[in-house]
Amino acid sequence: MMEVRNEQVVILCGGRGTRLQEETEFKPKALVEIGGKPILWHLMRIYYRHGFRRFVLCLGYKGNLIKQYFLNYSAMQNDFTLKLRSGSQQLQSDSENIEDWEITFADTGTDTNTGGRLSRIRHLIKEQHFLANYCDGLSDLDLGKLVDWHHQKGKVATVTGFHPRSRFGTVKVDKEGIVNYWQEKPLMSDLTSGGFFVFDQKVFDYLDDDCVLEQDPLEKLAGDRQLALFAHEGYWQCMDTHKEALALNQIWNTGNAPWKTW
Numbered sequence: 054m055m056e057v058r059n060e061q062v063v064i065l066c067g068g069r070g071t072r073l074q075e076e077t078e079f080k081p082k083a084l085v086e087i088g089g090k091p092i093l094w095h096l097m098r099i100y101y102r103h104g105f106r107r108f109v110l111c112l113g114y115k116g117n118l119i120k121q122y123f124l125n126y127s128a129m130q131n132d133f134t135l136k137l138r139s140g141s142q143q144l145q146s147d148s149e150n151i152e153d154w155e156i157t158f159a160d161t162g163t164d165t166n167t168g169g170r171l172s173r174i175r176h177l178i179k180e181q182h183f184l185a186n187y188c189d190g191l192s193d194l195d196l197g198k199l200v201d202w203h204h205q206k207g208k209v210a211t212v213t214g215f216h217p218r219s220r221f222g223t224v225k226v227d228k229e230g231i232v233n234y235w236q237e238k239p240l241m242s243d244l245t246s247g248g249f250f251v252f253d254q255k256v257f258d259y260l261d262d263d264c265v266l267e268q269d270p271l272e273k274l275a276g277d278r279q280l281a282l283f284a285h286e287g288y289w290q291c292m293d294t295h296k297e298a299l300a301l302n303q304i305w306n307t308g309n310a311p312w313k314t315w
Contacts, residue, residue: 067113088305168264214244215289
C-alpha cells in the first residue's frame with residue numbers, strides 16, 4: 054500500500070510559456086496535453102505515486118482555466134447524473150477512479166517571477182519541509198529518496214540535477230576528415246536543474262515578492278552552503294517548445310513512457 058506523505062507540493066503554474074505559443078495562446082502551459090491529459094496532471098500523478106497528495110498550485114496566466122479543469126474533473130472522468138433544476142450531480146462510477154488530492158489554488162499574479170510566486174504562498178505552507186517544482190518537467194525520479202537525501206544533508210534547500218540532452222548532434226572525425234562517430238542529441242555529462250526541489254521553511258528568508266528563484270535566492274543559498282544536490286541518472290525531459298510537446302506525446306503513445314510509474 055502506498056505510504057501517504059504529509060508534505061505539501063508547490064507547483065509553479067503561472068508562466069506564459071512564450072516558447073509554446075502554438076499551445077499557450079489560449080491556455081496556460083500547465084494545461085498543454087500529453088496523451089489527452091495536461092502535463093500538470095502527469096506531474097501530479099508522479100508525486101501521487103510516491104504518496105504526496107497535498108498540492109498548492111501557484112496560478113498566474115490564465116489561471117482560471119486550471120481552476121475550471123479541476124472543478125469539472127470528477128464529471129469529466131466519470132458518468133454522472135445531473136439534476137438540472139437543483140444543479141446537483143451524482144457520479145455513476147466508482148469514486149476510487151478519482152485521485153485523492155487536496156489542491157489549494159493560489160493566485161500569485163500574472164507576471165510574477167518564480168521566486169515571487171513561492172514567496173506569496175508562504176502563509177499556505179504548514180509543514181517544516183515542502184517540495185516544489187515547475188509544471189513542465191517529467192521524470193522517473195524516486196521522490197522518497199529525494200526527500201531522504203534532503204533530510205540527510207540538513208540544508209535549507211535541495212535541487213535535483215539531471216543530465217539534459219544536447220540540442221545538437223555530436224560528430225567526430227579521424228585524421229583524414231572521415232566521420233567515425235555520430236550521435237543525435239546525446240545526453241550531456243553536465244547536470245542541470247530541472248525542478249523537483251525540497252525546501253525548508255527557512256527558504257522564505259531568501260525570497261521576496263519580485264525575485265527570480267534561479268538567480269539571487271539559489272545563488273545566496275549556494276554561497277551560504279545551504280543548497281544540496283540530488284543527482285538523478287534516470288529519465289527527465291522538460292517541455293519548453295512545441296517540438297518537445299510533440300516528442301512527449303509520441304513517447305506516451307508508445308505505451309512505455311518512462312515517467313509513468315503509477
